[in-house]
Amino acid sequence: MERHLVVCPLAELAPGEMRRVDPPENAPILVCNLNGELWAVDDTCTHSRASLSEGELEGDEVFCPVHWGKFHVPTGRAMGFPAEQDLRTWPVGVQDEMIVVELGEG
Amino acid sequence: MIDPDRLANPGEGWVSREVYWDPAVYEAELERIFARCWLFVAHESQLPNPGDFLTTRMGQDGVIVTRRRDGQLAAYLNSCPHRGNKVCHAEAGNARGFVCNYHGWSFGLDGRLLGMWQQSTFEKSAGYDAGTLGLVPVAQIESYKGLVFATFDPLAPPLDEYLGDFRWYLDVLLDNDDGGTEFLPGCIRSVLHCNWKVAAENFAGDALHAGWTHDSGARAMLGQGLKGDIDPSSSYSINVNGHCWEFALDMVGNAATFGDRTVARYIRNRAEDVEARLGKLRARMIGAASSVNVFPNFSFLPGQNSFRVWFPRGPQETELHTWVLVNRRHPPEIKEAYRRGAMLTFSPSGLFEMDDGENWEQTTLVNAGVVTRRQKLWFGLGQGTRVAHDEFPGNVFQGQINDANQRAFYRRWAQLLGADTWADVKGDPGTDQQ
Numbered sequence: 039m040e041r042h043l044v045v046c047p048l049a050e051l052a053p054g055e056m057r058r059v060d061p062p063e064n065a066p067i068l069v070c071n072l073n074g075e076l077w078a079v080d081d082t083c084t085h086s087r088a089s090l091s092e093g094e095l096e097g098d099e100v101f102c103p104v105h106w107g108k109f110h111v112p113t114g115r116a117m118g119f120p121a122e123q124d125l126r127t128w129p130v131g132v133q134d135e136m137i138v139v140e141l142g143e144g
Numbered sequence: 145m146i147d148p149d150r151l152a153n154p155g156e157g158w159v160s161r162e163v164y165w166d167p168a169v170y171e172a173e174l175e176r177i178f179a180r181c182w183l184f185v186a187h188e189s190q191l192p193n194p195g196d197f198l199t200t201r202m203g204q205d206g207v208i209v210t211r212r213r214d215g216q217l218a219a220y221l222n223s224c225p226h227r228g229n230k231v232c233h234a235e236a237g238n239a240r241g242f243v244c245n246y247h248g249w250s251f252g253l254d255g256r257l258l259g260m261w262q263q264s265t266f267e268k269s270a271g272y273d274a275g276t277l278g279l280v281p282v283a284q285i286e287s288y289k290g291l292v293f294a295t296f297d298p299l300a301p302p303l304d305e306y307l308g309d310f311r312w313y314l315d316v317l318l319d320n321d322d323g324g325t326e327f328l329p330g331c332i333r334s335v336l337h338c339n340w341k342v343a344a345e346n347f348a349g350d351a352l353h354a355g356w357t358h359d360s361g362a363r364a365m366l367g368q369g370l371k372g373d374i375d376p377s378s379s380y381s382i383n384v385n386g387h388c389w390e391f392a393l394d395m396v397g398n399a400a401t402f403g404d405r406t407v408a409r410y411i412r413n414r415a416e417d418v419e420a421r422l423g424k425l426r427a428r429m430i431g432a433a434s435s436v437n438v439f440p441n442f443s444f445l446p447g448q449n450s451f452r453v454w455f456p457r458g459p460q461e462t463e464l465h466t467w468v469l470v471n472r473r474h475p476p477e478i479k480e481a482y483r484r485g486a487m488l489t490f491s492p493s494g495l496f497e498m499d500d501g502e503n504w505e506q507t508t509l510v511n512a513g514v515v516t517r518r519q520k521l522w523f524g525l526g527q528g529t530r531v532a533h534d535e536f537p538g539n540v541f542q543g544q545i546n547d548a549n550q551r552a553f554y555r556r557w558a559q560l561l562g563a564d565t566w567a568d569v570k571g572d573p574g575t576d577q578q
Contacts, residue, residue: 088259094240104250104259106240120248 157524178203349549376543386556397433398447402485
């Protein structure tokens with residue numbers, strides 16, 4: 039069955055902001071609002087274990103708070119050492135003014 | 145601990161040459177002067193934005209000076225608490241934080257340990273507490289009108305008290321215009337094989353050497369040598385808490401060494417505005433024949449506006465960093481004239497700076513001789529020239545051809561070396577100076 043994760047009201051995630059959500063059966067997910075477009079990627083830095091939600095969102099890149107590895111949010115691509123492995127991306131959309139991440143078949 | 149009274153008696157007008165040579169004296173200076181005094185670390189204009197940083201030293205301790213996210217300035221030892229490696233190797237820049245090359249320990253702009261390579265293994269180790277393993281901060285950091293000072297000593301008096309009435313004189317350069325000051329970009333670095341005090345005492349009060357050492361440079365830049373037997377009635381040596389300023393009241397004596405008259409003319413044109421702000425006397429100090437040392441090792445030359453720190457690197461070695469100070473609101477051509485003039489006069493290739501190096505190095509290096517080293521040096525020039533002055537605060541002495549400031553420098557030096565803590569430092573040691 040399709041699993042959905044309701045994140046928060048769209049109005050609570052302004053452009054340039056990001057938010058971490060913790061699905062019950064998945065690793066934490068990071069939802070970003072880039073100029074009004076929503077994107078979701080894994081929240082845990084692929085280099086070690088830091089939460090990207092505690093880092094910095096600049097343009098369409100997120101910087102890890104520990105060693106400043108950076109990732110391209112729309113594609114999840116690792117952009118530079120020490121981040122070498124890409125982040126998984128997740129489909130994300132809006133239903134009834136709520137941000138919803140599609141977690142796929144459960 | 146060493147006995148400073150055996151090494152210097154400024155009241156009698158002598159200093160032992162051992163102060164330039166003895167490793168025990170040098171170690172005592174690191175402990176009791178450099179780990180204790182307020183030391184210049186930056187001009188605020190070098191760190192305008194959050195994340196801006198520069199690396200420098202306080203004594204021989206490397207430090208990172210940075211502007212945190214909250215806008216506050218901070219300074220930390222530039223050494224990782226894990227294995228001690230130098231954390232930041234850049235001279236200056238903008239960063240999100242600092243990561244050690246050795247094991248990936250990572251620190252925020254607030255110095256906090258954020259994480260490291262193999263973090264979960266650290267976290268499983270008994271006794272590991274990230275909260276206690278950040279970069280080591282200085283005890284205090286404060287600014288005076290753009291100049292940032294720091295001290296490793298939590299007991300050091302506040303910066304305002306440390307500078308005392310010397311602030312009145314500092315305002316000559318730091319507060320002669322509404323817009324404040326800035327350092328021009330870049331830092332000139334050089335190494336001198338001399339003791340740091342040889343340079344500091346020269347800037348504190350040695351107007352005497354200018355007419356002799358720099359005679360050929362003066363002839364080249366001014367078209368004539370400096371006059372002999374200068375009338376002492378219009379020049380002064382003043383000191384406060386060991387901070388020293390010797391000066392004439394000729395407004396442009398130092399600025400004239402640029403050869404090109406752009407700066408001297410500009411200073412004259414501003415004289416009325418500056419008088420309205422600082423009064424007649426201080427307006428005449430802006431570019432005058434003068435030199436300054438803020439105790440212990442931060443010096444500058446009004447007029448050339450060359451600001452400098454003499455970093456100690458052992459009893460016989462000094463690393464010099466220099467910058468050029470200008471008013472923010474100076475027009476671009478005036479800033480450029482200061483930059484070129486400072487390069488031409490007081491940089492490693494400058495006409496005047498290269499005159500000093502050889503003298504200072506030999507002043508230090510002759511003390512390799514054990515008999516030479518035992519001899520005293522005479523610092524008695526101008527004994528008995530103390531005057532009361534209606535406007536000048538601090539300890540005032542008539543005439544800039546005078547060792548009064550160098551004696552004051554060594555009074556402060558001896559006072560600090562002889563004190564176990566700041567509580568034992570009783571006031572300005574120059575107040576009973578004659």
